[in-house]
Amino acid sequence: MEDGDTxxxxxxxxxxxxxxxxxxxxxxxLDAVRLLAGRLPxxxxxxxxxxxxxxSGDVLDEALIVVFPGPASxxxxxxxxxxxxxxxxxxxxxxxxxxxxxxxxPAEPGEFSRRAFLNDKLDLSAAEGxxxxxxxxxxxxxxxxxxxxxxxxxxxxEGWRGSLIRSMARLEAWIDFPEEELPNSVIRQIEDxxxxxxxxxxxxxxxxRRAERLREGLCMTILGPPNAGKSSLLNWLSKRDVxxxxxxxxxxxxxxxxxxxxxxxxxxxSDTAGLRKTGDSIEAEGVRRALRRAAxxxxxxxxxxxxxxxxxxxxxxxxxxxxxxAVMNKIDLDATPPPSPWLGxxxxxxxxxxxxxxxxxxxxADRLDVGSVPVLTRERHRVAVADAVDAIDRxxxxxxxxxxxxxxxxxxxxxxRALGRVSGRVDVxxxxxxxxxxxxxxx
Ligand code: GDP
Numbered sequence: 001m002e003d004g005d006t007x008x009x010x011x012x013x014x015x016x017x018x019x020x021x022x023x024x025x026x027x028x029x030l031d032a033v034r035l036l037a038g039r040l041p042x043x044x045x046x047x048x049x050x051x052x053x054x055x056s057g058d059v060l061d062e063a064l065i066v067v068f069p070g071p072a073s074x075x076x077x078x079x080x081x082x083x084x085x086x087x088x089x090x091x092x093x094x095x096x097x098x099x100x101x102x103x104x105x106p107a108e109p110g111e112f113s114r115r116a117f118l119n120d121k122l123d124l125s126a127a128e129g130x131x132x133x134x135x136x137x138x139x140x141x142x143x144x145x146x147x148x149x150x151x152x153x154x155x156x157x158e159g160w161r162g163s164l165i166r167s168m169a170r171l172e173a174w175i176d177f178p179e180e181e182l183p184n185s186v187i188r189q190i191e192d193x194x195x196x197x198x199x200x201x202x203x204x205x206x207x208x209r210r211a212e213r214l215r216e217g218l219c220m221t222i223l224g225p226p227n228a229g230k231s232s233l234l235n236w237l238s239k240r241d242v243x244x245x246x247x248x249x250x251x252x253x254x255x256x257x258x259x260x261x262x263x264x265x266x267x268x269x270s271d272t273a274g275l276r277k278t279g280d281s282i283e284a285e286g287v288r289r290a291l292r293r294a295a296x297x298x299x300x301x302x303x304x305x306x307x308x309x310x311x312x313x314x315x316x317x318x319x320x321x322x323x324x325x326a327v328m329n330k331i332d333l334d335a336t337p338p339p340s341p342w343l344g345x346x347x348x349x350x351x352x353x354x355x356x357x358x359x360x361x362x363x364x365a366d367r368l369d370v371g372s373v374p375v376l377t378r379e380r381h382r383v384a385v386a387d388a389v390d391a392i393d394r395x396x397x398x399x400x401x402x403x404x405x406x407x408x409x410x411x412x413x414x415x416x417r418a419l420g421r422v423s424g425r426v427d428v429x430x431x432x433x434x435x436x437x438x439x440x441x442x443x
Contacts, residue, residue, distance in 0.1 A: 019086050023079065063085075125381065164194075236347055267299070330348070332346040
């Protein structure tokens with residue numbers, strides 16, 4: 001199993017807080033609690049105790065403690081949690097007392113989850129889901145991570161792997177009986193199964209891009225001529241004073257980033273230098289950066305000033321594409337209804353802002369929504385599934401060309417292994433045994 005050390009680490013962020021939680025895992029976790037608290041509480045029930053330095057007998061803190069004897073614990077080992085007062089000195093004192101115990105040491109990063117994985121408490125994708133859940137800043141990110149934490153992705157992977165292994169088992173059954181011809185009906189069945197699996201996996205790969213984007217967040221830029229109100233919009237969006245709003249044209253010279261939660265969807269917005277021809281070289285560099293940023297952006301807001309007239313707008317029209325929301329700002333100064341495709345807003349009165357937010361939210365949802373099934377969320381998953389698809393395609397070719405059955409069978413085994421990498425379950429033998437057991441060989 002794992003190495004024999006008992007590990008401990010703060011489970012809460014460091015710094016001043018009401019409570020800090022120190023977590024312990026390993027064979028000596030319960031002993032450590034007994035040494036500090038003088039007794040061991042009932043399993044899974046929180047109880048109050050003074051923690052004392054086992055050597056000096058000094059009281060370190062008044063704490064709440066709870067123990068989870070293995071294997072019914074996060075790591076599968078004996079686990080204890082010490083809920084102490086959240087201050088640096090308190091945490092340091094208790095950690096020092098723990099560190100002084102034989103066989104007890106600070107945990108390495110990720111070591112609790114690693115032990116949970118090694119003890120079959122978590123699959124790899126669930127462990128990654130925990131990371132994502134901790135990092136989640138918006139609701140859509142939280143929901144996606146949660147679907148992974150409960151092993152949902154691993155279960156889908158197991159389903160695909162199971163279907164692969166059924167095809168493999170059918171092939172292998174005939175490899176063992178070389179004197180018999182593999183009937184066409186069996187080949188056709190295998191081909192059908194593999195082709196529908198391959199298309200399902202391909203679809204999944206398509207979806208995974210969105211899921212990855214959801215983890216990272218979309219990039220949105222605000223573009224438009226100087227003084228249109230771009231910085232004012234960024235301020236409005238972020239509800240903070242991050243960009244300088246000024247009445248002199250060309251003051252936003254660089255690109256400013258603001259992270260937004262757009263109805264649950266993570267979006268990073270950058271305000272960019274105004275688009276106009278300029279003699280000022282610093283500003284010119286700002287304009288270049290703005291255009292480069294706009295080219296990479298997932299979404300764009302193109303903003304013009306309602307008082308500037310139709311000609312100024314006309315030159316902007318060519319910049320409008322499917323990723324762009326075209327807004328005409330300052331409609332408080334000019335009441336003429338904006339022509340299509342412009343959406344009229346006023347940052348001063350708030351007019352049209354709800355419509356703008358709705359449109360942005362819909363665009364983000366279009367680009368990030370993956371539905372409610374657990375999906376591949378990382379490059380690691382995508383690479384593994386793409387490898388599996390390649391191997392399945394090779395197997396299908398092998399079958400179509402009537403190659404010796406060992407070849408497609410080996411490709412299917414590789415495909416099953418590649419899928420297994422997502423959840424960290426790479427052995428196919430176990431599944432194979434189970435499936436073979438249901439098979440009537442020689443039939
Ligand atoms: P940017 O150069 O595009 O970033 O434009 P700013 O955000 O700096 O705004 C330029 C000027 O327009 C500032 O004086 C703002 O106060 C003003 N402004 C922004 N939005 C509106 C609006 O909706 N109505 C009116 N009347 N003025 C606005």
